[in-house]
Amino acid sequence: MNYITKLQNHDLKATPQRLEIVDILYKSGHINIDDLYVSLKNKFPSLSLATVYKNINTMRDRVFVSEVKIPNKKSLYELKKDEHAHIICTKCNSIMDITLQTSEILDQAEELSRYKIEQTAIIISGICPKCLSQTMQ
Amino acid sequence: MNYITKLQNHDLKATPQRLEIVDILYKSGHINIDDLYVSLKNKFPSLSLATVYKNINTMRDRVFVSEVKIPNKKSLYELKKDEHAHIICTKCNSIMDITLQTSEILDQAEELSRYKIEQTAIIISGICPKCLSQTMQ
DNA sequence: CTAAATGCAAAGCATTTGCAAATAT
DNA sequence: ATATTTGCAAATGCTTTGCATTTAG
Numbered sequence: 038m039n040y041i042t043k044l045q046n047h048d049l050k051a052t053p054q055r056l057e058i059v060d061i062l063y064k065s066g067h068i069n070i071d072d073l074y075v076s077l078k079n080k081f082p083s084l085s086l087a088t089v090y091k092n093i094n095t096m097r098d099r100v101f102v103s104e105v106k107i108p109n110k111k112s113l114y115e116l117k118k119d120e121h122a123h124i125i126c127t128k129c130n131s132i133m134d135i136t137l138q139t140s141e142i143l144d145q146a147e148e149l150s151r152y153k154i155e156q157t158a159i160i161i162s163g164i165c166p167k168c169l170s171q172t173m174q
Numbered sequence: 175m176n177y178i179t180k181l182q183n184h185d186l187k188a189t190p191q192r193l194e195i196v197d198i199l200y201k202s203g204h205i206n207i208d209d210l211y212v213s214l215k216n217k218f219p220s221l222s223l224a225t226v227y228k229n230i231n232t233m234r235d236r237v238f239v240s241e242v243k244i245p246n247k248k249s250l251y252e253l254k255k256d257e258h259a260h261i262i263c264t265k266c267n268s269i270m271d272i273t274l275q276t277s278e279i280l281d282q283a284e285e286l287s288r289y290k291i292e293q294t295a296i297i298i299s300g301i302c303p304k305c306l307s308q309t310m311q
Numbered sequence: 312c313t314a315a316a317t318g319c320a321a322a323g324c325a326t327t328t329g330c331a332a333a334t335a336t
Numbered sequence: 337a338t339a340t341t342t343g344c345a346a347a348t349g350c351t352t353t354g355c356a357t358t359t360a361g
Contacts, residue, residue, distance in 0.1 A: 050335050050340060070325090085343045090326060092341090106243040108295055122279075124287045135286045137279045142259075143298075149272045150261045152300040158245055159296050161280075163289040187315060187360050207350090222318045227351060229316085 047099040054081060058092055059116070067105060067113040067123075067132050107132075107160055120157065126165035135161075184236040191218060195229055196253070204242060204250040204260075204269050244269075244297055257294065263302035270302075 040059045041051040049055060054077065061068060061076045068076070074089050093114055096102040105113045105123055113132065122139075125132040139157060147154055164172070177196045178188040186192060191214065198205060198213045205213070211226045230251055233239040242250045242260055250269065259276075262269040276294060284291055301309070 045336095052335070052341065054342075083343070086325095087327075087344080088342055094327090104245065106245060108241065108243060108293070122283065124283060124289050124291075126289065127292065133287060135283055137282050137286075139279060142274045142276060142279060142296075145274050146259065146261060146272055146298050149274075150270060150298075150300075151303040152261050152263065152298070153306055154261075154298055154300040155264065156245075156299040157296070158299075159279075159294070161283050161287075161289070161291055162293040162295075163287075163291040166288040169288075169290055182361095189316060189360070191317075220318070223350095224319080224352075225317055231352090232316095 044101070047096070047101040049096065049099060049101065054084060054088060055092060057081070058089070058096075062102065062114065062116050066134070067115045069111045069113050071111070073114070105132075105160070106158070108162065122159035122161060124161040124163065126168055127162050128164055128168040131165055131167075133165075181238070184233070184238040186232065186236060186238065191221060191225060192229060194218070195226070195233075199239065199251065199253050203271070204252045206248045206250050208248075210251070242269075242297070243295070245299065259296035259298060261298040261300065263305055264299050265301055265305040268302050268304075272298075 040056050044051045044055055044059065057077055057080050058073065061073060065072075065076075070086075070089060070093065073093075074084070074086050077084050077089065093102065097104060097114075101117055102114050103117050105115060107113065107123070107125055110125075110130075118134075119136075121134045121136045123132055124135055137159065139159070143154055143157065146152070177193050181188045181192055181196065194214055194217050195210065198210060202209075202213075207223075207226060207230065210230075211221070211223050214221050214226065230239065234241060234251075238254055239251050240254050242252060244250065244260070244262055247262075247267075255271075256273075258271045258273045260269055261272055274296065276296070280291055280294065283289070
């Protein structure tokens with residue numbers, strides 16, 4: 038399915054600015070507002086930062102993008118996908134998605150807390166393979 | 175060990191304001207800056223919000239408090255303890271600590287990502303038992 | 312006594328809002 | 337044709353900074 042249809046499915050008009058936002062999100066995986074704004078400026082020099090905020094906010098509200106809150110960092114945004122964890126490198130800030138088998142800890146959590154669980158956010162910090170190999174040299 | 179010694183162990187002078195911050199953090203478990211400021215104002219009417227920020231920031235830097243970033247919420251602060259997950263009620267915003275057996279998913283994460291893991295932040299959202307029972311009525 | 316902390320005001324960022332003009336459907 | 341979106345400027349909100357005064361150790 039193409040970006041235009043995906044946007045429309047979420048009641049979002051497919052403006053050129055939005056199409057480019059989706060494209061950047063898709064290509065970068067995860068990006069913060071400022072970097073997104075800088076990227077967008079290439080194609081739309083007259084673009085206003087307010088428009089980026091408005092769009093990211095409505096896209097968040099329409100469950101089309103999600104915000105990833107990372108300890109000690111500005112939030113990143115990504116296109117909404119199935120639930121997954123994030124692992125981020127404290128050296129180079131690269132970030133990747135990983136899909137973990139969480140049912141066991143969720144059972145534990147439900148047992149311990151007696152909450153009805155709806156969502157889980159897992160952010161793991163560490164050193165990525167690339168930085169690890171550089172450290173060893 | 176008392177608060178004074180604990181502060182001093184982290185190279186923090188035990189001012190009355192700080193002692194009260196620690197006491198509020200201890201009693202509340204988790205609190206955001208604004209609520210903390212309001213609480214502190216009771217005892218220190220002349221207290222400035224800047225002082226609260228400065229203190230929370232230095233306490234964070236000295237690894238005496240930690241920041242908990244929650245999806246769609248302002249950050250909360252808590253006294254530093256052993257690593258643990260947080261579970262938060264999307265209805266009433268109550269939050270509790272839970273200690274989960276995370277070794278399995280961390281093994282998975284390490285296997286999948288090849289990262290060297292340093293830290294894990296797990297925030298679970300759901301409905302707390304109290305709100306659950308109210309919903310059913 | 313001295314280095315650190317406080318409180319105030321001002322500065323600095325980040326984010327949102329209001330509104331006229333442009334645009335997607 | 338109309339409701340939504342854009343872009344601008346201004347407003348708001350949050351956090352930090354500078355500095356004189358106070359205070360903990």
